[in-house]
Structures are given as structure tokens and as C-alpha cells.
Amino acid sequence: MQAPSATVPISLVNGFLAAARASDAVTARYLKQAGVAPELLREPGARVTEEQFSALYQALAIELDDEMPGIFSRPLRSGTLKFLCLSLLDARNLDTALHRFGQFFHIVLDDFEIEVRRSGPRAGPIVQVGLRPNPACGPIGPLGQELMLKLVHGVSSWLVGQKIPLLQVEFACEQPPHAADHRYFFHGPVRFGCEATLMRFGAAYLDMPIRQSKRNLRSFLARSPGDWIFESFSEQRVGHLVRQYLAGTLPDLPTIEAAAGSLHCSVRTLCRRLAAEDTSFQSLKDELRRDIAIARLTETPDTIAAIAGDLGFDDPSAFHRAFRHWTGSTPGTYRTRR
Numbered sequence: 400m401q402a403p404s405a406t407v408p409i410s411l412v413n414g415f416l417a418a419a420r421a422s423d424a425v426t427a428r429y430l431k432q433a434g435v436a437p438e439l440l441r442e443p444g445a446r447v448t449e450e451q452f453s454a455l456y457q458a459l460a461i462e463l464d465d466e467m468p469g470i471f472s473r474p475l476r477s478g479t480l481k482f483l484c485l486s487l488l489d490a491r492n493l494d495t496a497l498h499r500f501g502q503f504f505h506i507v508l509d510d511f512e513i514e515v516r517r518s519g520p521r522a523g524p525i526v527q528v529g530l531r532p533n534p535a536c537g538p539i540g541p542l543g544q545e546l547m548l549k550l551v552h553g554v555s556s557w558l559v560g561q562k563i564p565l566l567q568v569e570f571a572c573e574q575p576p577h578a579a580d581h582r583y584f585f586h587g588p589v590r591f592g593c594e595a596t597l598m599r600f601g602a603a604y605l606d607m608p609i610r611q612s613k614r615n616l617r618s619f620l621a622r623s624p625g626d627w628i629f630e631s632f633s634e635q636r637v638g639h640l641v642r643q644y645l646a647g648t649l650p651d652l653p654t655i656e657a658a659a660g661s662l663h664c665s666v667r668t669l670c671r672r673l674a675a676e677d678t679s680f681q682s683l684k685d686e687l688r689r690d691i692a693i694a695r696l697t698e699t700p701d702t703i704a705a706i707a708g709d710l711g712f713d714d715p716s717a718f719h720r721a722f723r724h725w726t727g728s729t730p731g732t733y734r735t736r737r
Contacts (some may be wrong), residue, residue: 407695412435417606418542427457429455433452439550445726446690453624470542472509484620485555493559493607494606497551501514504651515527525601527597528598549584551598559608562586564586566587566600568585568587571594622627651711652711688711690724692706693711697733
């Protein structure tokens with residue numbers, strides 16, 4: 400069985416809806432189109448698929464004519480992302496492109512400035528890309544901080560044709576409810592409550608040439624915002640390898656000893672590496688089954704009993720209890736809104 404994409408926490412959905420300030424009628428209409436049950440908004444543990452989240456995001460962006468729906472002090476009108484990318488495609492390298500990126504948002508928004516700085520610690524030269532808020536506009540909200548760093552990272556990675564590994568991500572805000580999901584949003588250590596919002600990566604990437612063209616831009620925009628908000632699982636991350644291994648063994652549920660053996664390491668080493676990625680074997684096992692269950696309940700007509708059996712539950716009632724524990728809702732809540 401192929402491991403599905405990670406699901407999206409309902410706190411992120413609620414954050415977008417609150418920022419968009421859409422009417423109840425508009426919100427209900429787009430929730431229905433995205434296949435999201437309204438009652439899930441009140442369940443702190445609820446999740447939606449990446450496809451559902453992207454559909455809702457795109458619908459709100461069109462409704463409000465704002466590609467960052469309600470996040471900043473003025474709307475980013477339809478076509479903003481397209482013209483941003485067009486202005487970057489003929490840059491000599493990523494360094495030039497990031498300079499243009501900062502100039503572009505200085506023109507269209509008053510909320511912040513994007514600063515790019517090089518430095519050279521012992522471990523090697525790095526680049527720091529940060530957001531400096533405009534005091535006249537007040538602090539940037541947590542969702543705005545996350546989205547802008549994701550946009551910078553996502554567009555930069557697309558421009559050079561490879562995912563840029565992050566050395567550090569820092570946010571000048573308190574830890575949000577979905578902080579545990581940041582390992583799926585950012586490939587790198589994430590800290591909250593810092594003095595500034597920034598990300599760091601190897602400075603060598605600044606010298607890389609731009610490898611995209613107008614021909615590739617259409618498909619990139621068509622997959623927005625998924626291509627720049629969500630991280631595909633990194634093949635180098637141990638958590639990804641464990642998740643893939645577990646997906647291939649379902650409906651059997653292997654022990655951590657078996658998983659460690661498949662990766663040719665000891666249980667102690669595996670636990671240490673997973674802890675470094677802020678996760679654990681049991682968490683990965685629960686998250687995988689949760690995400691598969693949500694995807695199949697949302698996207699297929701498979702019976703709940705069949706889904707439970709494929710996930711290793713001999714008794715559907717045990718699956719119901721586990722699913723409620725994972726999401727705060729019953730499987731039927733997701734199924735009735737498919």
C-alpha cells in the first residue's frame with residue numbers, strides 16, 4: 400500500500416477561514432464543495448486532506464480576489480503569484496531572484512520587508528531570509544509568517560529545480576496548535592517564540608541558476624497552493640522511510656524491532672533518529688493509519704469495515720474508537736460528506 404500525503408490539521412483550516420472573514424453562507428458553500436463537514440471545524444483533532452484544503456483555499460482566493468485570503472492588510476489580487484514568478488524567471492541565479500522577490504513584495508504590501516543576508520559560521524556559509532515587520536502595520540500574524548516563509552521557500556525550490564534543505568526555521572510568535580505538523584511543512588528544525596521570523600539554508604544555493612521557464616509556470620500555478628505550502632516527504636528523513644515501510648506491511652502492524660531491522664539499525668538508533676525529527680514509531684504508525692483512513696473515507700466508496708480491516712483492525716468498533724481518538728470525530732462524519 401502506498402503511503403498517502405500527510406493530512407492537514409483543522410486549526411490551519413480555521414485560521415484561513417478566520418482570516419478570510421467570509422460570510423457564513425460563503426464558508427458553508429465552499430466547505431461543501433471541498434467535501435469538508437462543517438462540524439469538523441469544532442473538533443480540535445479533526446483533519447482534512449491536502450486536496451480538500453487546496454480546494455477550499457482556491458475557492459476563497461477566487462471569492463475574495465485575494466491570493467492570501469485576508470491574511471495581510473491589503474489583498475493580493477488574482478494573478479499576483481503569476482506576475483511574481485514571471486519577474487523571477489530571467490534572473491541570473493537564486494540570489495538575484497530573491498532580491499527581486501523582496502522588491503516585488505515591497506511594492507505590493509506594506510506589512511513587512513523581506514531581508515536576505517549572508518553569514519559565515521564555522522559550519523560553512525549560510526543565507527538568512529527573514530521578515531521585518533512594518534511598525535506602522537503592527538506585527539505579522541502567525542499564519543502570515545508561516546505563509547510567507549513557505550512561499551519564499553516553495554518558489555525558491557521550484558526555481559532551482561530541487562527542494563532546498565532548511566537548516567533552521569524561527570517564528571516570532573507563540574507555538575500554534577498545529578506545531579507538531581511543521582515537520583510536514585518545513586524540512587528543518589522549527590522554533591517558536593523567537594525574536595524574528597526567518598529561515599536559514601546553505602548559501603551555495605544562492606549561486607544556483609534558475610532552471611524553470613514560462614512553459615513550467617502554468618503547471619506550478621495550477622498546483623498552487625499545494626506545491627509551496629506542503630512538503631513532499633524527504634527521502635532522507637528516517638520518518639519517511641519508516642512511514643513507507645509501515646504502509647507496505649499493512650494490514651500487518653510490525654514491531655519497532657522489525658522496522659529497525661528493515662533499516663539495518665538498532666532499535667535505540669531508530670528511536671534516537673526519530674526523536675531528532677520530533678516524532679516516534681508509535682506516532683508514525685498512528686499518523687499513517689489516520690491519514691489513510693481520512694483519504695479513503697473522503698475519496699472512495701469503500702465501506703468503513705473494509706477500511707478498518709485494511710488498516711489492521713479486526714473489529715470495526717476498535718477502528719471507530721481509534722479514529723475518534725485520532726480526530727475527535729467518527730468515520731461516518733467524514734463519509735457522509737464525501
